[in-house]
Amino acid sequence: MIFNGISQTIENSAFSSTIASSEWMFPTIETIHVIAIVTVIGAIAIMDMRLLGLTSGNRTVRAIAHDTLPVTWVAFALATVTGLLLFVSKATSYMVNPYFLWKFAFMIVAGINMAVFHRYVSKGMDDWGAPAHAIPLNAKLAGALSLALWVAIPFCGRVIGFTLGVYYTS
């Protein structure tokens, strides 16, 4: 399979083997990854729960988005960079791991959900949650889907830790 060849090449690069063979690099990058992803999940949950009308009822959706979006993007960038570094050090083991593939698929769905939300669903967001202005059902559904995905993503991430090296390519 072509992916196997590519991930093998990535894993064998000097850069990747430096991370893989170091005593402290992998856990240090992993620590930053955990802190970043924890921040992403927490900030997104604040926004999602506002969309669902569960919290911050005294503030508009726009105000909550203003508070949480910059935090989300900075932390997400950090999670992506550290995630890539972790990936390249063990590329072949990750590419055959079903939980890694599920985690990746869930993240793509979460990304599409967010893009659709900001491009289409969020029209008229300035009024949402202001007195006498309801939040549309589409926005609530986007919030619920996002919450569910961000529960599934760390779960898959944790299972990867228990199954790395269990799956092999034939």
Place this chain on the structure above:
Amino acid sequence: MSIFDWLFHMTELLRNTPLVEFSLRVSDWPFALWLQSHFYAIPAFQTVHILAIAILFASTLMLSLRVLGINGLDQSLADSMRRYRPWIWSALLALFVSGIVLLISEPVRNMINAIFWIKMSLLAVAVAFSFAFQRSIRMRMATWEVSPDGHVSLRIGAVAIILLWCAVMAGGRWIAYAPV
């Protein structure tokens, strides 16, 4: 002596304490055996643990950013406290419960581990600091927008509490990499 040698030495000392016998006994509890024998049990409780720290950390971050004057300026500091304080302490409770379950799932790996005890010490400091931080906010929040009294010390505290929780999370991740 490197930090790894020191951690190794500390774990050696833990091996000569009654913690060994205690953790071995815990690992024979029916609940511990149940956790060990169900593949998804430990990652599921780890996920609860991660979601709980996500709520606690993001809530603390939002409160700290409000104190720093970066975020949430459309609401008062008192409003920010009302929104995030209950979530911080409820999430801490969820962290304790899921953490105890995880401790029972692998008692020896945790209790005979210097990094676990470093994490617990950092946790105690972070919890005590959170109490003190929120107490100071409550004392200042009525006059926060009109008087600069206490702004500097509370803003230092806002940065410190974020760094402290990061240190606790780092401790959690490094439990798995303790030199043994």
